[in-house]
Every structure is written in C-alpha cells, then in structure tokens.
Amino acid sequence: MSDTIALDVAGLAKTYRSPGRDVEAVRDLTFQIRRGELVCIVGPSGAGKTTLLRCIAGLLDLSGGQIRLDGTAVTEPPAGMAVVFQEYGRSLFPWLTVRGNVELPLKEKGLAKAARAAKVAEALDAVGLPDSADAHPWQLSGGMQQRVAIARAIAYEPSVLLMDEPFAAVDAQTRADLEDLVRTLWKRLGVTVLFVTHDIDESVYLGQRVLVLSNRPTVVLEDVPVDLPDDRDQLTTRSSPQFTKIRTHVYELVQSAKRGERPEVR
Numbered sequence: 001m002s003d004t005i006a007l008d009v010a011g012l013a014k015t016y017r018s019p020g021r022d023v024e025a026v027r028d029l030t031f032q033i034r035r036g037e038l039v040c041i042v043g044p045s046g047a048g049k050t051t052l053l054r055c056i057a058g059l060l061d062l063s064g065g066q067i068r069l070d071g072t073a074v075t076e077p078p079a080g081m082a083v084v085f086q087e088y089g090r091s092l093f094p095w096l097t098v099r100g101n102v103e104l105p106l107k108e109k110g111l112a113k114a115a116r117a118a119k120v121a122e123a124l125d126a127v128g129l130p131d132s133a134d135a136h137p138w139q140l141s142g143g144m145q146q147r148v149a150i151a152r153a154i155a156y157e158p159s160v161l162l163m164d165e166p167f168a169a170v171d172a173q174t175r176a177d178l179e180d181l182v183r184t185l186w187k188r189l190g191v192t193v194l195f196v197t198h199d200i201d202e203s204v205y206l207g208q209r210v211l212v213l214s215n216r217p218t219v220v221l222e223d224v225p226v227d228l229p230d231d232r233d234q235l236t237t238r239s240s241p242q243f244t245k246i247r248t249h250v251y252e253l254v255q256s257a258k259r260g261e262r263p264e265v266r
C-alpha cells in the first residue's frame with residue numbers, strides 16, 4: 001500500500017495570462033508522491049511553489065500537463081484534500097469560535113452532529129488546544145491560530161495535506177513545536193503531506209524527500225532523499241553530521257537555482 005502513488009504531477013505547466021502580460025510560472029514539473037509520504041518543496045522566491053500547490057488543490061486551471069490524485073485527474077478542489085496556508089489570520093473565520101471553524105468542513109462533508117463534535121474534540125486535543133474550543137481566533141496567539149488551522153485540516157481526515165509556508169509568520173520556538181506537531185500527526189494519521197517552505201533546515205528536518213525547484217519557469221532541479229532516522233528531534237537531528245550534509249547539499253542547490261542553473265544545462 002505504501003508504494004501506491006497518491007499524487008502524480010506530469011508535465012505540469014502554468015502560465016498566468018492577462019491582457020498584454022503573460023507570466024510563465026511553471027514550465028514542466030513532473031514528480032510523484034507515494035501514499036503516506038512527507039515531501040518538502042523548496043526553491044527560490046517566485047519559483048512557482050504557491051502556483052504548484054494551487055494547481056494541485058484544484059484552484060487554478062492548468063496550461064498543460066496533468067495532476068492525478070489517487071488516479072483521478074484534478075479539475076476542481078478534490079474531496080480528499082486539505083490545505084493549510086501561511087496566513088492563518090485570513091484563513092480562519094473571526095466570527096466563528098475555534099469549534100465552529102474546525103467543524104465547518106465537517107458540516108460541508110455532511111457529518112452528523114455527534115460525529116462532528118467527536119472529531120472536533122479529537123483534532124483540538126491532537127494539536128494541544130483541548131480547552132480553546134469556545135474561544136474566537138482573535139483571542140489566540142498566532143501559533144495557536146495556526147494550530148487551529150491544522151486541527152481543521154486533520155479533523156477533515158484528508159488523504160493529502162498541502163501546507164504552504166504554514167509557519168512563516170510564527171516565532172522560532174513556536175515554529176519548532178509546530179514542526180514536531182506535523183511530524184507527529186503525519187506518523188499517527190498516515191496522511192500524505194506536501195509541505196512548501198522557504199526554510200532549507202525545516203525542509204530537511206521534516207521531509208523524507210526534498211524537491212528543489214529551479215527558478216521560473218519552474219522545473220524540478222533535484223529530488224533529494226532525506227536519509228535521516230524516522231525518529232527526529234530538534235536537538236539531536238539538527239546537530240547530526242548527516243543532517244548537516246543534506247542541508248548543505250540542498251542549500252547549494254537552492255543557490256544554484258537562484259543563479260539560474262537548470263537541469264538541462266547541468
């Protein structure tokens with residue numbers, strides 16, 4: 001089962017077209033993610049990472065290629081997918097309580113009230129916010145709000161979880177806690193995770209693989225395996241020689257991507 005392909009991105013191209021100005025964001029992206037994998041994506045700013053995620057989420061029309069989730073072409077937001085964005089402040093509804101926010105997609109899914117209540121409680125518990133159900137998002141810190149966004153995503157029980165720079169706006173200590181939370185939930189739930197980040201160390205700490213993207217128009221520069229033990233912790237893992245070796249390699253790749261290096265000319 002673990003070798004089944006969950007996400008298949010084949011020859012993806014995306015050009016934003018507007019009168020008098022076309023922006024070719026993604027030229028030719030091809031990669032596959034197996035069910036239950038945790039894959040990170042890094043690349044230079046403006047490389048098309050968000051564009052890629054929005055295409056996978058079914059939020060943008062493709063200009064070429066195809067995206068398949070569990071064998072089915074993605075042409076609209078797929079039922080089995082959840083997305084956590086960077087801007088938790090804008091992704092939570094301020095007029096709803098934490099419970100209301102986490103419950104909303106479950107209502108849309110058609111779950112009965114008792115089942116919804118159980119899933120909301122379980123998800124808030126999993127992200128360490130069992131006592132915040134009646135609070136409103138604006139009463140919580142940034143890190144807590146992002147936990148609510150994660151709780152909302154996991155309560156929905158997606159088969160694929162997309163995360164677009166989810167921790168970019170939180171402080172370093174909270175970020176480390178949230179990274180560990182993602183790994184814990186990923187292991188517990190067996191969900192397939194695609195995680196976009198600017199932070200090279202974060203990509204190596206979290207991922208089983210790191211896809212390094214070229215600059216725009218985007219292609220995959222290198223698919224880097226992260227052969228670190230599965231049990232990771234912020235101190236031991238990050239200070240291990242193997243971690244340093246991989247993060248140095250990814251760092252050099254991103255630097256060469258910034259200089260415009262592309263696979264066909266390497």
Ligand SMILES: Nc1ncnc2c1ncn2[C@@H]1O[C@H](COP(=O)(O)OP(=O)(O)OP(=O)(O)O)[C@@H](O)[C@H]1O
Pocket residue numbers: 016023024025043044045046047048049050051052198216
């Ligand atoms: N709606 C849009 N219309 C036109 N061009 C766009 C649009 N959205 C993004 N772009 C362009 O597409 C390219 C890729 O943008 P995208 O946001 O996907 O990159 P990114 O890798 O996520 O960037 P960053 O790391 O800075 O967040 C950029 O040149 C951007 O200006």
